[in-house]
Amino acid sequence: xxxxxxxxxxFLSLRNVGKVFAARDGRAPLHALGPLDLELERxxxxxxVGPSGCGKSTLLELIAGLTPASEGSLEFEGxxxxxxxxxxxxxxxxxxxxxxxxxxxDNVAFGxxxxxxxxxxxxxxxxxxxxxxxxxxxxxxxxxxxxxxxxQRVCIARTLVMQPELILLDEPFGALDQQTRLLMGDELxxxxxxxxxxxxxxxxxxxxAAMLADRIGVMSARPGRLIxxxxxxxxxxxxxxxxEHPEFGAITARLWKSLRRESMKTIGRGGNPxxxxx
Amino acid sequence: xxxxxxxxxxxxxGAIGLLELLCLAGVIDKFTMQAPHLIxxxxxxxxxxxRMNTAIGKTLSNTLLALVLxxxxxxxxxxxxxxxxxxxxxxxxxxxxxxxxxxxxxxPFFIVVFGLGDLPQxxxxxxxxxxxxxxxxxxxxxxxxxxxxxxxxxxxxxxxDTALRMTLxxxxxxxxxGVKLAVAYAFIGVIGSEFIMSRGGVGYEISFxxxxxxxxxxxxxxxxxxxxxxxxxxxxxxxERRLLSRRGKR
Numbered sequence: 001x002x003x004x005x006x007x008x009x010x011f012l013s014l015r016n017v018g019k020v021f022a023a024r025d026g027r028a029p030l031h032a033l034g035p036l037d038l039e040l041e042r043x044x045x046x047x048x049v050g051p052s053g054c055g056k057s058t059l060l061e062l063i064a065g066l067t068p069a070s071e072g073s074l075e076f077e078g079x080x081x082x083x084x085x086x087x088x089x090x091x092x093x094x095x096x097x098x099x100x101x102x103x104x105x106d107n108v109a110f111g112x113x114x115x116x117x118x119x120x121x122x123x124x125x126x127x128x129x130x131x132x133x134x135x136x137x138x139x140x141x142x143x144x145x146x147x148x149x150x151x152q153r154v155c156i157a158r159t160l161v162m163q164p165e166l167i168l169l170d171e172p173f174g175a176l177d178q179q180t181r182l183l184m185g186d187e188l189x190x191x192x193x194x195x196x197x198x199x200x201x202x203x204x205x206x207x208x209a210a211m212l213a214d215r216i217g218v219m220s221a222r223p224g225r226l227i228x229x230x231x232x233x234x235x236x237x238x239x240x241x242x243x244e245h246p247e248f249g250a251i252t253a254r255l256w257k258s259l260r261r262e263s264m265k266t267i268g269r270g271g272n273p274x275x276x277x278x
Numbered sequence: 279x280x281x282x283x284x285x286x287x288x289x290x291x292g293a294i295g296l297l298e299l300l301c302l303a304g305v306i307d308k309f310t311m312q313a314p315h316l317i318x319x320x321x322x323x324x325x326x327x328x329r330m331n332t333a334i335g336k337t338l339s340n341t342l343l344a345l346v347l348x349x350x351x352x353x354x355x356x357x358x359x360x361x362x363x364x365x366x367x368x369x370x371x372x373x374x375x376x377x378x379x380x381x382x383x384x385x386p387f388f389i390v391v392f393g394l395g396d397l398p399q400x401x402x403x404x405x406x407x408x409x410x411x412x413x414x415x416x417x418x419x420x421x422x423x424x425x426x427x428x429x430x431x432x433x434x435x436x437x438x439d440t441a442l443r444m445t446l447x448x449x450x451x452x453x454x455x456g457v458k459l460a461v462a463y464a465f466i467g468v469i470g471s472e473f474i475m476s477r478g479g480v481g482y483e484i485s486f487x488x489x490x491x492x493x494x495x496x497x498x499x500x501x502x503x504x505x506x507x508x509x510x511x512x513x514x515x516x517x518e519r520r521l522l523s524r525r526g527k528r
Contacts, residue, residue, distance in 0.1 A: 066431055085432045095425040100525040101447045113443070114434060144526025 010078050011198065012040035012063065012166060017072035018223070019058050031223040033058045035072060038217065038226065040200065042165070045192055047201045047209035049255060050219030051266040056202045059224065060170050063200065064091050076166065090164030094171040098143040098151045098158075105130065105139040111158040129161040132191060149173075149180045153187070160195060169201045173208070181205070182240045185212050189239060206259070210251040211242055218258040221265040228258040312493050321498035330483060330499070337468060337480040340396050344403025345464040349457060351404075352411025357441060359412070360419040376409045381467070385474055399476060403467030407460035414456030418449025451525070454518045461510055469503065 018034030033055035040046055050056050061067045062074060065085040074081040076089065085091075090111075099107050108126045117125070130136045133153040143151050152172055159167060169188075173181040185208060192199050203209050209216045210232065218228040232251055234242060242248055279287075294314050300306045301313035312320070324330055359366040381402055388398035422445050430440040446453070472481025480499055487496035 061428075064432060066428055085434050089432075091428070091432045093425045093428060095423060097423070097425045097429045099426075099444075099447070101450065101521075110443075111433065113439070142524050142526075144524065 010075070011042040012038070012077075012200075013075050014038040014063075015073050017059075017062060017069050017074060019055065019062060019067070020070040033062075033222075033224045036225050040166075040198060043196060043198055045189075045199045045201070045212060045214045046217065047203060047213035047215070048217045048219060049203060049206055049209045049259065050224055051221050051259065051263040052204065053266055054219045054222050054262070055224030056204075056219060057170055059219075060091070060168050060200070060202055063166075064089060064168055088165045089168060090159035090162050090166070091168045092152070092155050092159050092170070092172045094174045096143075096148070096151050096155070096175075098154045100143050103140050103142050104135055104146070104154055107143065107154050108157045108161050111161040115162065125161050125163075129157040132160055132194065133157045133187065149176050149184060152176070152184070156188075156191070160191065163195070164197060166198045166200060169199065171203055172201075174204070181208065182211075186239045188212065193236060206252050206255045207243065210248055210255060211240060216251075216255060218255060219262075221262045227262070228254075230254055230258075309491070309493070312497055316494075317497045317501055320494045321501055324495065324498050325502075330480075333478055333480050333483045334502070336396070336478050337472065340400050340479065341403060341464045341468045344400045344468055345407060345460055347400070347404045348407030348411055348460045348464060352408045352456065352460065353415050353446070353453065355408075356412045356415025356419065357446075360416055366416070373409055373413050381405050382470060382474065385471055389475060394475075394477070399468050399471040399479070402471045403464040406463035406467040410459035410463060411453075411456040414452050414459070415449065418452025418456075419445060421452065422448045451518065451521055454514070454521060458511065458514045458518070461514065462507065465503075465507055 015037055016035045017038075018036065019032045021030040021032055023029040036059070048056055048059065058067070062069050063076075063081065065081045065083060068083045076086045079086065099110060102110065105126055108129050109122060111129075112122050112125060115122075127136070130139055133156055135150065135153055135157060138146065138150065143154060146154070152175075156172070173184045176184065188199070188201075189212060191197075201209070201212060214232060214234065216230045216232065217226050218230065219225065220227045230251060232247075297306075297311075298314045301308070301311060359369065384405075385398060385402060388401055392398050392401065426444050426448055427440075430444045435443065469479070469481040472479035473485045476482045480503060484496055484499045484503075487493075487499065
């Protein structure tokens with residue numbers, strides 16, 4: 001069952017949100033996203049899947065306040081998101097964002113630069129975050145000495161240390177191999193349970209979305225809109241072994257059914273553009 | 279020490295040994311050059327007597343001033359140009375051809391404008407060094423991953439914090455390359471202009487010793503400059519290697 005902590009309303013809400021990139025260098029304006037409506041409940045694990053180039057990352061950047069919406073409104077905890085990263089939102093990107101000149105502990109502490117904490121409290125928060133991602137033994141290592149998966153965990157710890165209420169992840173495991181990805185998925189589920197944060201995960205892997213999320217939003221080809229929202233009804237206590245569950249296959253199949261035509265469009269095999277699956 | 283380093287040392291030692299032999303055998307007469315062991319002795323005596331301290335101090339302080347100016351101006355200009363695309367596109371070809379211009383040709387002009395003091399020498403050192411710093415700073419900033427800029431915005435760092443804590447450290451290995459070049463150029467600029475027209479400094483003393491057939495002063499000073507640049511460059515290279523090894527390159 002989906003467990004929802006606290007009030008269900010007004011955590012994150014997007015209404016009629018769209019993004020058009022202005023014409024530049026003789027190219028026509030690009031309608032990247034929307035219009036799109038989305039309500040996220042506090043504490044849920046929401047995943048977004050969609051064909052490549054459908055505007056998934058643009059959607060994340062809109063929520064993170066990295067880029068302004070062309071139309072519609074975005075609100076996080078009742079406050080509009082406008083051109084600045086909202087307090088309480090953390091982001092983990094696909095690209096390695098660890099800082100190679102700092103050791104792991106300093107990388108994580110970097111997340112607290114703006115926080116008004118005394119030294120002891122900072123150290124404790126860093127220790128806790130490192131323990132959460134299982135990197136306690138690597139506090140004095142440099143990112144170059146770590147594997148790709150461990151570097152991504154450094155970035156996750158740097159986000160967790162800020163104790164965000166909403167964590168946005170943009171294909172954070174995209175560069176990792178399949179086995180590592182499954183295990184990182186387990187870790188992510190554990191972090192989600194232990195931190196009580198809300199997770200918004202963008203992925204292109206249908207199985208990853210089906211295994212991790214409470215709800216999965218399926219996006220259309222560009223301009224990306226939500227064409228389906230699938231509820232998984234997994235228990236809150238779960239891990240990657242859920243892929244043995246008979247329901248797992250059914251969910252993945254439903255995702256693919258919604259996505260197949262959209263994906264074909266992006267490889268130039270689609271029907272009339274703009275057509276939606278029911 | 280690695281095997282290559284030993285070979286390198288052997289080449290240098292061999293060259294010095296050969297010079298020593300040629301000098302002792304009289305193939306090179308003593309009015310042309312003194313034997314290396316005599317140069318070493320004269321250098322030691324010169325340093326102990328302290329008679330060159332004023333000259334060495336003047337050269338070092340002018341070089342340091344030229345270097346600091348080149349670094350501050352170079353990094354600041356590089357960071358600024360990185361944000362001003364149009365201006366950068368305008369200036370890029372000028373930077374590319376900059377080192378084709380013999381800056382020393384401006385020395386008479388500098389003397390006319392700035393007088394016979396230290397300023398023209400410092401300016402030449404600065405002018406030689408600053409463009410190397412600008413070019414390498416730009417190169418480094420170009421290579422800062424886009425994801426770091428996004429991370430800085432997510433963390434709501436101020437523009438100054440973003441530059442000092444994120445972009446410049448990320449570009450540091452490239453900026454260090456600029457620093458190394460600037461050190462060399464500052465030395466070349468300052469000592470070179472001391473040669474041409476100056477009343478002091480190591481370059482002036484070498485030139486003076488040369489015109490008065492004072493080999494016992496000229497060669498030790500040349501060796502001193504050689505040693506100084508080798509030591510400074512090795513120190514910077516070691517620092518660069520430490521920076522890079524931490525990042526898993528090399």
